[in-house]
Structure formats: structure tokens, C-alpha cells
Amino acid sequence: MDLLKYMRSQNAMTQDEWERTFEEDAREILVLLAGGQGASKRNGFWDVSHYFIAYVDCQTGALHTGDGRIVYPVSDEEHDAGGILDRFRREAVYRLKARKKIPHEIPEGVTASSQNEFLIVEVLEEDALCPALKEVLADYRRPVVVTDEVLGELTLDKDYDTFEGEILWRGEQICLSLEVDAADEDTWTAAVQAMRQMVADQAAWDRDMRAFAARELTQLACEWRESADEEVPEITEGSFARRIELRSIAMDADGSFSGYFDDDDMFFGHCVVVYGTVADGVTSAVMAG
Structure with missing residues (x-):
């Protein structure tokens, strides 16, 4: 169907x-x-x-x-x-x-x-x-915390079926969200393993996400620049890739992810979101928010 x-x-x-x-x-x-x-x-x-x-x-x-x-x-x-x-x-x-x-x-x-x-x-x-x-409510309110040697301490948000935490990414702390089925621990393991793959090769992932977003969105950023009330620096693919900063990653159990970047005001406070999968790499990038 x-x-x-x-x-x-x-x-x-x-x-x-x-x-x-x-x-x-x-x-x-x-x-x-x-x-x-x-x-x-x-x-x-x-x-x-x-x-x-x-x-x-x-x-x-x-x-x-x-x-x-x-x-x-x-x-x-x-x-x-x-x-x-x-x-x-x-x-x-x-x-x-x-x-x-x-x-x-x-x-x-x-x-x-x-x-x-x-x-x-x-x-x-x-x-x-x-x-x-x-009794069900008491169990629901009981915290569920998973500690991983790479990802650190992750706390389950049962309302949204996500594990929340922070990781060190290129020397900076960013927010991490693992989207799982709270009732299926196999999805917990799958999401953790997928995220660990990204962390292990974070320099390459960081480079690829920035480069992809720059190729897709620099022209749009230049159009936004033209409507600014004050003079702002010229935007090139190189400067775009350098200016955006990763703030959080959301990883699914199937290995698909979303990376949320601060736009450094190129889109007047909106964010840049990069999508992809651990298996296939970066697949798309949008301005959002």
C-alpha cells in the first residue's frame, strides 16, 4: 500500500x-x-x-x-x-x-x-x-540513562522517543539527539552505533557537511545579503563553509541524520540543516527555521 x-x-x-x-x-x-x-x-x-x-x-x-x-x-x-x-x-x-x-x-x-x-x-x-x-506512571517517570564510552551520558525523553546528550565535535560541545523506539532497545543500539561512526570520522563528516551546504546555499545567501539593511561581507562558497557552525545532530536508528548549523546571520538568524545517511553520505541541505 x-x-x-x-x-x-x-x-x-x-x-x-x-x-x-x-x-x-x-x-x-x-x-x-x-x-x-x-x-x-x-x-x-x-x-x-x-x-x-x-x-x-x-x-x-x-x-x-x-x-x-x-x-x-x-x-x-x-x-x-x-x-x-x-x-x-x-x-x-x-x-x-x-x-x-x-x-x-x-x-x-x-x-x-x-x-x-x-x-x-x-x-x-x-x-x-x-x-x-x-504503577505505569511511576515507571514512566523513572529516568532512563544510557552511558556510552564514546557518546557519554544519554537520557531518554519518553515523550519524544529520543535520547538527549552532548558530544565533543571538533573541539566544541554540541547537542546530540538519538531518535529511537523507546520500547525497542535494538533501536537504541542501532542509533548509538550509527552516531559512533560519525564521531569516529568527524573531521571528514564536518568537512563534507559544510562543503555540501555551501554548494547548495551560497547563492541563496547572496540573495539574502542583497536585502540586508547594512553592508555585509561578500559571501563565497569558501566563506559560507567556514562561517556556519554545527550546533546539534539528530541521528535515527536507521542511520539517517540531520545536522543543524548556526547560519552566522547569513539568513538573518535562520539555521542551515544538512541531511544524509551514514551509509550514503550527505544528501541535501536547506535553510530552515
């Missing part, structure tokens, strides 16, 4: 069509919210999501752990009025009447949490008591 075609079909759904992708019968659940939240524009309405890490089926008493979402529709008017993401608090337990998502085939690249969804019918209780979810 094609990912782009799938996403377009989902976004083309009307509210009635979207609601029919959930079971007709509502069930009562206790849900522990943690992680992100957001809203997606669909066909005539907004699909609002709040992420959870576990829920209890009140009928069976069964505890289900794993990422999921509680969702509900809002109109364009409600969205434009603001505050649509303030309805629920993170790290709180809610008792809800909700309709579960009907399982369906999804293409590779769609997150599993999109299948583990509940459409809210009614909010029955806020800050509900549930010993099982209280």
Missing part, C-alpha cells in the same frame, strides 16, 4: 466517514495520558489527538500498555478560536466512554499508535483512581 495515497485518502474523509472508522458501540476505559498532542486538518473538520501510554478496559479490568491516542473532532471555528489542545492534562488519568478504532491495513511508515485510537464519546471523570495505571 502506498503511504502517500493512504495519507491522502485519510485526509479526504468527511467527519461522518472518519467516525465510521471506529466501532459503533462505546466502551468505558481508564486512560493514562502522556506524550504528545496535536491536530490534523481533514475534510471540513480537525482531528485532535492526545497520546496515552496505557489504558484499562473497565468491563474486563485488563490493563493494556503501549502508545495510543484519544481523539475527537472540532470544527474550523473551534480550531481558530484556539485552546483546543488544553482540554486534557498530561500524566493524568481520565475515565472515558469511547469507541475503539476498527483495525485496518496500514502501509509501512504509519505509526502503530494510529491504530490504537479511541474516539471520545463522553468524559466521565478526571483524575480517576487506578492503581494499575499509577
Whole structure:
């Protein structure tokens, strides 16, 4: 199944069509919210999501752990009025009447949490008591720290599935983010190994990222220079490559990375982002932010 075609079909759904992708019968659940939240524009309405890490089926008493979402529709008017993401608090337990998502085939690249969804019918209780979810929350709050002899101490941000830390790069400390699946330690190992490869050959990677960004963006920087309010130095590929400074690297478990450079005001405070993979090298560079 094609990912782009799938996403377009989902976004083309009307509210009635979207609601029919959930079971007709509502069930009562206790849900522990943690992680992100957001809203997606669909066909005539907004699909609002709040992420959870576990829920209890009140009928069976069964505890289900794993990422999921509680969702509900809002109109364009409600969205434009603001505050649509303030309805629920993170790290709180809610008792809800909700309709579960009907399982369906999804293409590779769609997150599993999109299948583990509940459409809210009614909010029955806020800050509900549930010993099982209280234990899940206590474990969620417990820090996870990995210490690597090359990358140093890395702390897991469970909301965003990233390990955060700092490394020494060409004599300067920069921020490091390893993007992983928090529930799959194999992805931790893969991301660490990929980043260690970059660190081991950082002089070559630093040179290649700068050179690629200079080739791609020097002309654009010259155009921005022409609109400056004051006289600024001429920008060449050589000066561009020297002026940008690496501030952070984000590495995925599959070996793809993003390097974020300070632009030295060539783009008036925007950043330069360089993309690539450990296997294939640098592949693209953009001005962003």
C-alpha cells in the first residue's frame, strides 16, 4: 500500500466517514495520558489527538500498555478560536466512554499508535483512581540513562522517543539527539552505533557537511545579503563553509541524520540543516527555521 495515497485518502474523509472508522458501540476505559498532542486538518473538520501510554478496559479490568491516542473532532471555528489542545492534562488519568478504532491495513511508515485510537464519546471523570495505571506512571517517570564510552551520558525523553546528550565535535560541545523506539532497545543500539561512526570520522563528516551546504546555499545567501539593511561581507562558497557552525545532530536508528548549523546571520538568524545517511553520505541541505 502506498503511504502517500493512504495519507491522502485519510485526509479526504468527511467527519461522518472518519467516525465510521471506529466501532459503533462505546466502551468505558481508564486512560493514562502522556506524550504528545496535536491536530490534523481533514475534510471540513480537525482531528485532535492526545497520546496515552496505557489504558484499562473497565468491563474486563485488563490493563493494556503501549502508545495510543484519544481523539475527537472540532470544527474550523473551534480550531481558530484556539485552546483546543488544553482540554486534557498530561500524566493524568481520565475515565472515558469511547469507541475503539476498527483495525485496518496500514502501509509501512504509519505509526502503530494510529491504530490504537479511541474516539471520545463522553468524559466521565478526571483524575480517576487506578492503581494499575499509577504503577505505569511511576515507571514512566523513572529516568532512563544510557552511558556510552564514546557518546557519554544519554537520557531518554519518553515523550519524544529520543535520547538527549552532548558530544565533543571538533573541539566544541554540541547537542546530540538519538531518535529511537523507546520500547525497542535494538533501536537504541542501532542509533548509538550509527552516531559512533560519525564521531569516529568527524573531521571528514564536518568537512563534507559544510562543503555540501555551501554548494547548495551560497547563492541563496547572496540573495539574502542583497536585502540586508547594512553592508555585509561578500559571501563565497569558501566563506559560507567556514562561517556556519554545527550546533546539534539528530541521528535515527536507521542511520539517517540531520545536522543543524548556526547560519552566522547569513539568513538573518535562520539555521542551515544538512541531511544524509551514514551509509550514503550527505544528501541535501536547506535553510530552515
